[in-house]
Amino acid sequence: MDLPKTGEFAHIGKSVVIKGELSGSEDLYIDGTVEGTIQLHGNNLVIGPNGHVHADVNTKVVVIHGKLEGNIRASERVELRKSAVIVGDIVTQRIAMEDGAYVKGKVEIQREAAKPSPPPATKPELQVEAKSAAAGSTPVTKQ
Amino acid sequence: MASVTHSFMKLFRGPSTVPGQGVRPVSTTQRLTRRSSGLGAVSRTLQSEEPICVLDIGSTSAANIRYLTQRGHKIYSEDLLEASTDPALITKDEQGQTILDSRRFLADNLVYPAAQFDIVLCWNLADYMPESLVKPVVARLWSTIKPGGMLLAFFHTREAGPDAPCYRYHIVDNDILEMQHVEARRDLRRGPTGVLHTSIEKSFRLQRVFNNRHVENLFRDFGSIKFFLTRDNIREVLVVR
Numbered sequence: 001m002d003l004p005k006t007g008e009f010a011h012i013g014k015s016v017v018i019k020g021e022l023s024g025s026e027d028l029y030i031d032g033t034v035e036g037t038i039q040l041h042g043n044n045l046v047i048g049p050n051g052h053v054h055a056d057v058n059t060k061v062v063v064i065h066g067k068l069e070g071n072i073r074a075s076e077r078v079e080l081r082k083s084a085v086i087v088g089d090i091v092t093q094r095i096a097m098e099d100g101a102y103v104k105g106k107v108e109i110q111r112e113a114a115k116p117s118p119p120p121a122t123k124p125e126l127q128v129e130a131k132s133a134a135a136g137s138t139p140v141t142k143q
Numbered sequence: 144m145a146s147v148t149h150s151f152m153k154l155f156r157g158p159s160t161v162p163g164q165g166v167r168p169v170s171t172t173q174r175l176t177r178r179s180s181g182l183g184a185v186s187r188t189l190q191s192e193e194p195i196c197v198l199d200i201g202s203t204s205a206a207n208i209r210y211l212t213q214r215g216h217k218i219y220s221e222d223l224l225e226a227s228t229d230p231a232l233i234t235k236d237e238q239g240q241t242i243l244d245s246r247r248f249l250a251d252n253l254v255y256p257a258a259q260f261d262i263v264l265c266w267n268l269a270d271y272m273p274e275s276l277v278k279p280v281v282a283r284l285w286s287t288i289k290p291g292g293m294l295l296a297f298f299h300t301r302e303a304g305p306d307a308p309c310y311r312y313h314i315v316d317n318d319i320l321e322m323q324h325v326e327a328r329r330d331l332r333r334g335p336t337g338v339l340h341t342s343i344e345k346s347f348r349l350q351r352v353f354n355n356r357h358v359e360n361l362f363r364d365f366g367s368i369k370f371f372l373t374r375d376n377i378r379e380v381l382v383v384r
Contacts, residue, residue, distance in 0.1 A: 080205075095208065097205035097208060101203060102203050102222065102225075103208070103220045104220065105219065105220065105221075106217055106218070106219045107208050107218050107220065108212070108217045109213075111215075
């Protein structure tokens with residue numbers, strides 16, 4: 001899975017900073033900064049080359065070009081490109097890594113399909129639930 | 144004994160190597176193949192149908208992750224050599240010498256419960272790691288290995304010389320490794336005037352050569368130690384807790 005074309009994925013641009021809980025039922029491309037948690041059950045996540053994610057991630061497929069600090073649980077597969085930097089544990093069914101990717105953490109392959117919980121019916125699209133009080137700032141910041 | 148060891152270790156310590164200065168390993172694509180008796184001994188445990196826990200403290204290797212996860216094992220990857228280049232680790236000892244802060248290093252690295260791992264793949268870490276970190280790291284490794292667990296390490300012989308290249312190791316088969324040279328990285332950076340500069344960072348240098356007695360002393364807390372001699376100026380060492 002290469003970098004998605006605009007329109008195929010919900011897109012968080014490289015100047016965007018999000019602090020809080022990010023959940024949804026569509027594919028997501030992050031090229032900015034996200035701190036918190038990311039729940040995309042049954043959907044795909046791409047972290048672009050400028051992406052910097054400090055979050056636990058729960059998705060179907062995750063493709064990483066940028067940096068991720070947090071644990072990954074992907075029900076289908078994880079793809080780490082050569083520029084990927086991961087600090088955290090990875091649990092998935094399949095993993096593909098390019099030479100040059102950096103991992104500090106555990107890699108565990110689960111043979112049986114981890115059934116993702118169905119997306120909540122009340123959240124058909126991407127939602128950001130910000131912990132603005134904890135973060136001490138507005139949830140979405142344009143830099 | 145300690146001072147003699149210290150002096151001996153200085154033999155191959157590069158004078159230009161300053162601990163903590165940002166060195167990030169980059170590997171060329173060319174790989175050399177070598178047979179490894181030590182890995183062969185470890186592989187008997189890796190063939191186990193029971194999932195085991197393996198810690199790889201060399202450079203992140205997709206091949207090693209693939210090899211181990213295909214057999215149902217859990218692999219923990221942690222590049223300690225790169226972690227040792229963190230400039231925040233630089234401190235002074237009682238004599239005012241620049242060293243790396245081992246306590247700080249171990250607060251950020253090798254943080255695992257006691258007796259977690261069945262196998263630790265140490266590769267050539269001890270030969271290239273700054274001296275102030277070597278013994279603390281081995282002591283921490285001892286505590287993270289299960290009783291009866293194994294650690295595989297490689298040590299250069301004196302014939303290797305101070306310019307022996309630093310390799311990362313990829314498991315190809317039960318007793319076959321591929322060695323990939325870790326070289327200096329060239330970084331393009333834009334200066335304050337907007338002009339691009341090329342910065343060339345140093346590669347890892349052989350810090351010292353351990354003889355057999357030094358190796359035995361380094362792993363004296365372990366239950367047993369076994370040496371495998373090879374033809375390429377490397378001694379493979381398998382220690383069992």
